[in-house]
Amino acid sequence: MGNPEPRRGADHNVMREVNRSLVLAVVKEGGRVSRASIARATTLAKPTVSAIVDELIADGLVREVGTGTTATSGGRPPIMLEYNASSQLVLGVHIGARRTTVAVADGSGAESARRQFDTPSGPAGDSLTVIAEKARAVLPAGAELAAVGAVLPGLTDFHRGVCLLAPNLGWRDVPVAELLTAELDAPVHVHNAGQAAAVAENLEGVGGRVDDLALLYAGTGLSAGVLSGGRVLHGTGGTAGEIGHCRVPGGTEPCKCGNVGCLETVASGPALVRFARRAIEGGAHSVLDDLFEATDVAAAARGGDAVAAGAVAEVGRNLGLAASWVVNAYNPAVLVFGGGLAAIADLLLPHMTETSTEFTLGPAGTEIRVSALGPDAEVRGAVLLALQQSETYYRVVFRA
Ligand SMILES: [Zn+2]
Incomplete structure (x- = not known):
């Protein structure tokens, strides 16, 4: 897989989005950081960082949290920033052969609600409609989802968001991402249960x-x-x-x-x-x-x-x-x-x-x-993959 390096003369808005993502990534991973330390970590110019931080604060993604310690050279103590996890909401959906679990979580992955029910039988489209209905019921009123992670018990094509084959559900070539996006009005990323469990065990398990x-x-x-x-x-x-x-x-x-x-x-x-x-x-x-x-x-x-x-x-x-x-x-x-x-x-x-x-x-x-996570692995993976996927673009650029 190649890294999508920004091309010379790349669209200004794209660069802006990339820089915004870079800054947000540093704030998310750094705990409490100053504007100066963001500039050092991203190698972006300080005025650029300041402008982006102002924008992120206005959008509620980042907030100011008091002042840090003054550098040895003296001067004003820096204003510290942190990621506002409650500004983002993601949904994890694990569709199991017998039971389905939906979980709502914030930008840090902390869950605010979880519900489990029998996996609806019948045609895939109808099942997904029922699952989306039950998911909407656990979302706060008027909530906007940043991303949805859908996890399935079978072969999946992540790139097209399709369930290729899930014999236990009787599903074949089901456009899960398309159907759930229409229901939940958010980008939906589809993985199989093993992939979800791998991510969950790596980040929160063994x-x-x-x-x-x-x-x-x-x-x-x-x-x-x-x-x-x-x-x-x-x-x-x-x-x-x-x-x-x-x-x-x-x-x-x-x-x-x-x-x-x-x-x-x-x-x-x-x-x-x-x-x-x-x-x-x-x-x-x-x-x-x-x-x-x-x-x-x-x-x-x-x-x-x-x-x-x-x-x-x-x-x-x-x-x-x-x-x-x-x-x-x-x-x-x-x-x-x-x-x-x-x-x-x-x-x-x-x-x-x-x-x-x-x-x-x-x-x-x-x-x-x-x-270590046992039967929790798949739904935690669904949540964590929703978070990861909403960050994919800057991640790839950041690692390049
Ligand atoms: Zn086989």
Whole structure:
């Protein structure tokens, strides 16, 4: 990805917006700063900084908060500035296979309201209308949203704002950003659950704010949310990190994507159930009866059931294989184990770590950590991505 460097003779208004974004970024990240320190950090001329700060104060984005200490050379103590987090409002929407969560947050990411409800069934357009209605109900009256982060359980194309495929919702090629923008009158940015969880774990969970992080998102399906330079790696069609649909040699199980033998058919919650069922059908004795889910397999494994323990070990080893693919492909500093299966990380991790260590390149140096945010990761990611996306332009320029 190239950085959009301002061209010579670039439109004056564009430069103005860029400079404004630069100044706002310094104020946001710096805590309390003076005009002089903004000028130093941005290398903008002091009069330019002063004019922009006046504008940001008038718009309510920045406020003056008393005076700082005088420089050793003497002179007047500088007036200090800080970001007014309450000036911006973002909405995070996590649409899960069963439950949907909406959260309203300010410019610092602090939530003022959150609501959870059953994911509406029916056609995608109708579902999104209901979700938008419920989101509007938690917004303060007359509120204007700076951005919306929408997180989905499936393949997404961030660039077009489209849900490519979400088998659990029955969605295919749904223009989520377009539909929600029409409902909520704000820019909507669409990500998958793994990407959202990766951002949330990095900023608020076990990630530790590293530049390069990957999150193995394992539950009903399997994907990886990959961060490069602290930002989500999307790829050209938006499907970077969809390792769940890499074919495992010898795989025979049909996948929801239409292919056969995808990695997620052997490294997911449904795989846990299928491996246990296969052993029982083969004549093995187990406490598991005819109808059981992944959570039942985990409980039986804890109770010492050999069939369940075998299924856990097999899925754990396959997740270890998945982890090694992600680490070899992206070489992250931290690999987070997230998604629904992370709830039984204590059972899976020993098998996972053993296999991933075996197949990971020696010098990778990646540390595997288990999600700290649990079921909060996706909605926090939705909020944080809304904030990040509303800042994208200056971020890119700032890092150039
Ligand atoms: Zn597949």
